[in-house]
Amino acid sequence: MKLAYYPGCVAKESGKELDLATRWVCRTLGIELVDFPKFSCCGSGFIDEANETLNVAINARNIALAEAAGLDLMTVCSTCQGMLSLAKLRMTDAAVRAKVDAALRPLGIDYRGTSKVTHLLRVLVEDVGLETIRAKVRRPLAGLKVGAFYGCHLLRPADEMGWESPEEPRSFEELLAALGAEPVLYRGRVMCCGFPVQFVKAETAGRIAGRQILDAKDHGAHAMATPCPLCHISLDAYQGPAAKLVGRPLDMPVFHLPQLVGLALGATEAEMGLSRHLVPTGPVLAKVPPAGH
Amino acid sequence: MAEGTVPVPFEVYRYVPGRDTSPRFQRYTLELSPHTPVLSGLLRIRDEIDPSLGLRYSCRSAICGSCAMRINSKSRLACETPVGPEIARHGRIVVEPMGNQPVLRDLVVDQSAFWNQYQRIEPHLKVDPRHPMPAGQPNPMTPAEVDRFENTPRCIACAACFSACPAVADDPAFPGPMALAKLYRFVVDPRDAGRQDRLVRIQTEGLWLCLRCHLCTEACPKEVRPSERIRDLKAMAIAAQGATEHGSRHVVGFKQNIREGGTLNEMKLVRQTYGLFGMLPQLPHGLKIWRKKPEVARRPPAIEGADELEQIYRALDTEEKR
Numbered sequence: 155m156k157l158a159y160y161p162g163c164v165a166k167e168s169g170k171e172l173d174l175a176t177r178w179v180c181r182t183l184g185i186e187l188v189d190f191p192k193f194s195c196c197g198s199g200f201i202d203e204a205n206e207t208l209n210v211a212i213n214a215r216n217i218a219l220a221e222a223a224g225l226d227l228m229t230v231c232s233t234c235q236g237m238l239s240l241a242k243l244r245m246t247d248a249a250v251r252a253k254v255d256a257a258l259r260p261l262g263i264d265y266r267g268t269s270k271v272t273h274l275l276r277v278l279v280e281d282v283g284l285e286t287i288r289a290k291v292r293r294p295l296a297g298l299k300v301g302a303f304y305g306c307h308l309l310r311p312a313d314e315m316g317w318e319s320p321e322e323p324r325s326f327e328e329l330l331a332a333l334g335a336e337p338v339l340y341r342g343r344v345m346c347c348g349f350p351v352q353f354v355k356a357e358t359a360g361r362i363a364g365r366q367i368l369d370a371k372d373h374g375a376h377a378m379a380t381p382c383p384l385c386h387i388s389l390d391a392y393q394g395p396a397a398k399l400v401g402r403p404l405d406m407p408v409f410h411l412p413q414l415v416g417l418a419l420g421a422t423e424a425e426m427g428l429s430r431h432l433v434p435t436g437p438v439l440a441k442v443p444p445a446g447h
Numbered sequence: 448m449a450e451g452t453v454p455v456p457f458e459v460y461r462y463v464p465g466r467d468t469s470p471r472f473q474r475y476t477l478e479l480s481p482h483t484p485v486l487s488g489l490l491r492i493r494d495e496i497d498p499s500l501g502l503r504y505s506c507r508s509a510i511c512g513s514c515a516m517r518i519n520s521k522s523r524l525a526c527e528t529p530v531g532p533e534i535a536r537h538g539r540i541v542v543e544p545m546g547n548q549p550v551l552r553d554l555v556v557d558q559s560a561f562w563n564q565y566q567r568i569e570p571h572l573k574v575d576p577r578h579p580m581p582a583g584q585p586n587p588m589t590p591a592e593v594d595r596f597e598n599t600p601r602c603i604a605c606a607a608c609f610s611a612c613p614a615v616a617d618d619p620a621f622p623g624p625m626a627l628a629k630l631y632r633f634v635v636d637p638r639d640a641g642r643q644d645r646l647v648r649i650q651t652e653g654l655w656l657c658l659r660c661h662l663c664t665e666a667c668p669k670e671v672r673p674s675e676r677i678r679d680l681k682a683m684a685i686a687a688q689g690a691t692e693h694g695s696r697h698v699v700g701f702k703q704n705i706r707e708g709g710t711l712n713e714m715k716l717v718r719q720t721y722g723l724f725g726m727l728p729q730l731p732h733g734l735k736i737w738r739k740k741p742e743v744a745r746r747p748p749a750i751e752g753a754d755e756l757e758q759i760y761r762a763l764d765t766e767e768k769r
Contacts, residue, residue: 163711167742192752194709199659200701203681208702208763212756257762261755310661311672320665321521322536341520346613346660353720354655354694358617362658391736430739 155281158220158227158269159187162234162383163195169383171427175412176230176274178426182419183282183290187228190219196237198384199307199350206244211254213241218258218265226270228277230412232382236307236315238271243314273308275381275411276317279325284332292420293445294334298377298438300414301338301370302326303389305382306346320344326381326411333418342369347380347388348396356392357399363388364400371406376438379409386410391432407435420445452478455530457488459500460543463552470550472541473497481531485540486514488530489554501552509668512605516554517543522610522666545610561606564622567652568630568645575640592637599632599676601669608663608673614656621656622649624663624673631676634683646680646687654684655694696720706760709750713743 159180165173180187193216195201202209217238220227229235244250245267258265278287309320318325321344327337348362367389370378380386388396390408397404413426417439428435455477462470475492486504493500504514507526514525519537522545533540548556578586608624609615615623622630630649633639654677663673681698690699700719704712717726717733737744750756 163713163747166710167745167747168713168736168740170740170742192750192755194750194753194756195705195711197705198701198711200698201705203659203678203698204685204702205682205764206678208760211759211763212705215755215759253763257759260762261758263755306658306660306662311664311674321519346658346662348658350658350660351614351656351694353697353717354692355618358614358656361617362613391740392732394735395732432735432739 155184155277156186156188156225157272157277158190158223158225160190160193160196160216160220160227160229160234160238162229162231163198164383164387165230169386169410171430172230172383172386172410172412174425174427175410175416175421178421179274179412179415179419182416182421183278183287185277185282188223188225190223192219196231196234198233199237202237202240207250207253209237210241210244210250211257213238214245214254214265215258215261215263217242217267217269217271218263220269221266222264226272228272228274230274230381230410231384232273232305232308232380233384235271235273239315242267242271273381275308275325275329278415279329284328287329287415287419288332291332291334291418293418293442295330295414295418295442296334298335298442299338299375300330300335300409301340301373301375301378302330302343303347303366303370303378303380303382303385303408304344305380305385308381309344326379329411330379330414333414335414335418338370338373338375340369340373340375342366345369347382347385349384349388352388352392356395359388360392360396360399363392364396364402364404367393367396367404367406368400368402371404375406376441377407377409377435379411379414381411383410393433405433407431407433407438409435417442451480453481453531453534455479455483455488455534456539457492458539458541459489459492459553461500461553462550463501464550479530481529481534483530484526485518485528485530485533485542486525488540489525489542500554502554510603512603515545515605515607515610517545517610522546522607524605524607524668527668545606547610547612547615548606558606560619561609561623561625564609564626565604565629568622568626568633568649569641570626570629570633572633572636572639573641575638578638586638588637595635596632597676598669598671599628602628602667602671603669605668607666607668608671611662611666613660613662614658618653618656621653624657624667624677625671627654627657627680628671628673628676631680634680643687646684649680650684650688650692650695654680655692657681693720702764706757706764707749708747709753709756710747712746715746 197209312320330337348359352359505511614621697720
């Protein structure tokens with residue numbers, strides 16, 4: 155399997171551990187990732203709020219780059235996934251398409267809408283398959299109770315994302331179970347992480363993140379995992395302020411999705427970049443038996 | 448068991464403030480056809496088992512918007528939620544009152560906050576003298592003008608969106624999805640003289656507190672898609688007045704940030720949003736993040752072909768939203 159890899163801005167910089175883990179996991183599972191140094195930011199939902207057509211155009215350009223290479227495009231971020239999927243959908247509207255084409259054609263960019271936009275979670279569950287992954291697990295995450303946290307834009311609006319139930323998604327939990335972990339079901343897993351208002355009203359962002367972490371904790375989760383680096387910023391990097399705002403200690407390690415896959419497939423903690431997290435992951439991983447036991 | 452029926456276990460929230468010490472869930476099991484709406488089940492409970500059950504309803508046809516409640520966690524209309532798919536997915540039907548509003552009795556909530564927010568956006572036409580409305584005469588709009596309303600006229604004010612909204616839950620300053628979708632409807636109405644004033648006011652009255660989580664759009668039984676109309680309002684507010692608030696400065700700053708190299712310069716975005724001095728309170732925690740993730744403070748290398756992005760901005764970023 156060969157895919158155009160769309161890391162998104164955060165995984166290229168402050169969330170580099172996500173990029174490390176993604177590359178390790180894909181290498182191990184035989185997925186060839188093709189880099190496109192010309193990919194731009196997806197707009198992250200912000201450019202969309204200033205100029206929708208511009209946001210569609212920059213993503214149509216991204217998709218067209220993958221199309222020119224004949225590849226489907228894989229994201230590792232719920233927001234990138236949402237924005238790129240939305241652009242594909244908007245490009246089916248003739249009026250939008252005409253405006254965007256008029257901006258792209260002079261640059262020799264020909265958008266056709268033939269490349270699929272998919273997320274690593276979906277690639278693992280649908281394309282690689284849970285049986286294949288289960289067979290390759292070297293260190294089952296036995297006894298680790300994990301609360302999956304999906305990220306809004308992977309799920310909603312459901313008619314635009316077109317994958318699984320936005321209320322009762324199961325793909326992430328099924329993946330966690332295949333890794334030997336014990337998925338924890340809690341309402342917060344489909345809720346907002348607060349990130350979009352981190353720079354508008356930090357207290358709101360912190361309280362919302364804190365509530366979801368508490369929900370996972372109160373349902374017995376030892377750790378959380380997310381397919382979105384923006385949720386990771388909210389849940390991990392800003393967990394300290396969130397704990398103060400909700401008035402309870404949280405101490406909740408938060409993994410990027412491919413980090414848990416990698417650990418189960420035998421990667422070391424260093425290979426997964428775990429030292430870059432603000433909340434230490436060591437204590438919960440110490441409880442997981444080493445490979446071969 | 449009657450033919451074609453299945454046992455349907457209900458767990459219904461019961462609470463009378465001032466009388467009960469805490470809420471409880473009461474179980475009832477009914478034999479129902481899978482097509483039966485949850486509302487019909489609740490009415491059977493009330494009429495045949497427990498007349499003290501408090502609930503609000505009227506038309507039973509998804510028109511009046513009275514019977515919104517949380518069914519298996521999702522805010523929606525009880526009259527158009529059949530029991531069958533709920534049983535298939537959850538094995539039971541957990542019924543709770545709407546969220547974000549205080550309970551008066553069982554499934555009945557006090558909707559004052561919802562209606563006060565609606566009132567706050569002045570949901571009435573402020574007639575534009577250039578688009579006069581002759582006394583006793585209709586004031587026609589063209590089909591294209593009507594299209595700009597999108598689905599907002601379909602709103603039945605059921606408050607399912609208000610119930611589902613995490614921004615409402617956190618901050619009473621947030622008007623809520625329904626009020627903002629209604630505001631959109633008046634802002635794009637060519638007969639309304641209040642457009643500029645409405646857009647300027649909403650920038651400081653909660654517009655930027657929307658989390659764009661789309662929970663409202665999922666909850667809405669009428670496909671009003673409030674989160675998308677809020678997005679449109681944000682663009683229109685920036686076009687009307689420029690970026691005056693943290694929220695709008697963040698959006699405009701982000702757009703400029705990406706124009707400069709095609710990829711996000713994280714530290715610069717914080718400065719674009721808060722200004723140099725406004726950044727100071729962010730510093731102590733920012734330093735903690737920087738120690739683990741030093742890239743937050745560096746300027747990332749520009750993408751290849753950043754000039755293409757610049758051409759796209761030149762072609763499309765002149766356009767004003769609507």
